[in-house]
Amino acid sequence: MNKIQIIVASALYALSGLIQAAGLPGPIVSTDWLASNLANVQVLEVTGQVKSFIKAPEFEIDKKTGKKMLVDAGGHIEGSHLLNSKDVRVERLLDGDKTKFLIPEQADFQKLIQSVGINSNKPIVIVPIGMDMSDVDEGLRAFWQFKVYGESNIAVLDGGLAGWLAEGRAFSTAPAPTAVGNWVAQAANKDLIATTAEVVQASKSGNIQLIDSRQPMQYLGINKKPDVAGFGHIPGAKNFAPELMSRSVDGALYFLKPVTYAAVMEANGIKPKEPSISYCNTGHLAAGSWFIMTEILGNKSAQLYDGSAYLWTKQGNKLEGVPLN
Structure with missing residues (x-):
């Protein structure tokens, strides 16, 4: 192998390592994995409790054990985007009749996701609040709609924001980013x-x-x-x-x-x-x-x-x- 071949091989090896590091391990990621890969993913909090995004979480001390316990989730993981779960489903015409709670049309869903700053070609990790199955399902409903419109590089955080906070990890109360993204929806599956x-x-x-x-x-x-x-x-x-x-x-x-x-x-x-x-x-x-x-x-x-x-x-x-x- 000559010098040029060695340089090219090394570059390809390094690139493959970056691609692997940026990829998702599966449809569910742990808090440990996310903490180690925050720079490589887009974190999208999905909740109807949008005011909690900029409110500090509430903790209390268990009198018997002295352990710090999460009472109410608040704030968000540093750099998170915010998607209001109330905007995920819409009223639209179905067979000529106005019908609520439906998945938006392709162009409308694309516009919604772009409006919260999500881009194409970068993994997305959905973060629900994670304290009740109903709010976990808010995140999973968004996950399903992403899948319908062709997004495969997406996962959900196990434990949600509540799990992140309960482990004592850092959080932010800064406002959600305002930049518009370029995420593109594919034809519905x-x-x-x-x-x-x-x-x-x-x-x-x-x-x-x-x-x-x-x-x-x-x-x-x-x-x-x-x-x-x-x-x-x-x-x-x-x-x-x-x-x-x-x-x-x-x-x-x-x-x-x-x-x-x-x-x-x-x-x-x-x-x-x-x-x-x-x-x-x-x-x-x-x-x-x-x-x-x-x-x-x-x-x-x-x-x-x-x-x-x-x-x-x-x-x-x-x-x-x-x-x-």
Whole structure:
């Protein structure tokens, strides 16, 4: 090997090392990994509690152990961008009818993500608050929409902001960046989105399993959310409740191991590797079961029913549940 070849080989080796360092280890990253790679990624906090972004977190001292405990998450990881989860889903025309809670059109989602300063060709790490499965699902809903529009270099922080803070890591209360990014959305991957017609067919045939991602009281029809025009679940659906999707450590929620998720699903009559459609009330909590199925268990035949029970009942379809007084 001559001198020029040695120089070129060394340069390529160094470049490959940089690329590997900047890449994501998988769909979930730990706080240790993120702390070591902050310069190589874009951190995107997704929350509806936007005021907490510039408010200091609250801690208290456990009187028995003397340990500093997180009471309320606040602030953000240094350099984070802020995405209001209330802007992630929109009202738009569907079959000529105004319908809420839907994924934005390609151009609108691209504009939203650019407006919070996210760029193309650099890994994105989504950070939910991480204290309740509902706020974790805010981040996972955004993750699903990124996937629909072609983003593959993306992950979620295990434990979220709460886990970061509970470990005593540094935080900032500076305002969110105002620079506009250049992130580009690709054509929608419709394989990730289930339509009402597909859900009707799945309900009738049983060939595709339906996963209801709500709490048991809503699944059974004992109570309901105002946006859903009926009590109970889509006929044939199995329940995978939010409280089964994570474990709590020092006030922060963490994902379970794949083998644990598989066992929990089997116990609820759900086949982890079979084609599935996740839904909830409006398409928010369903992102949790979709993420677990697709990104943790590797089931690439999983879909999310956008609009969920709200859309199902809006279009005149029936739910079933337990008898009510």
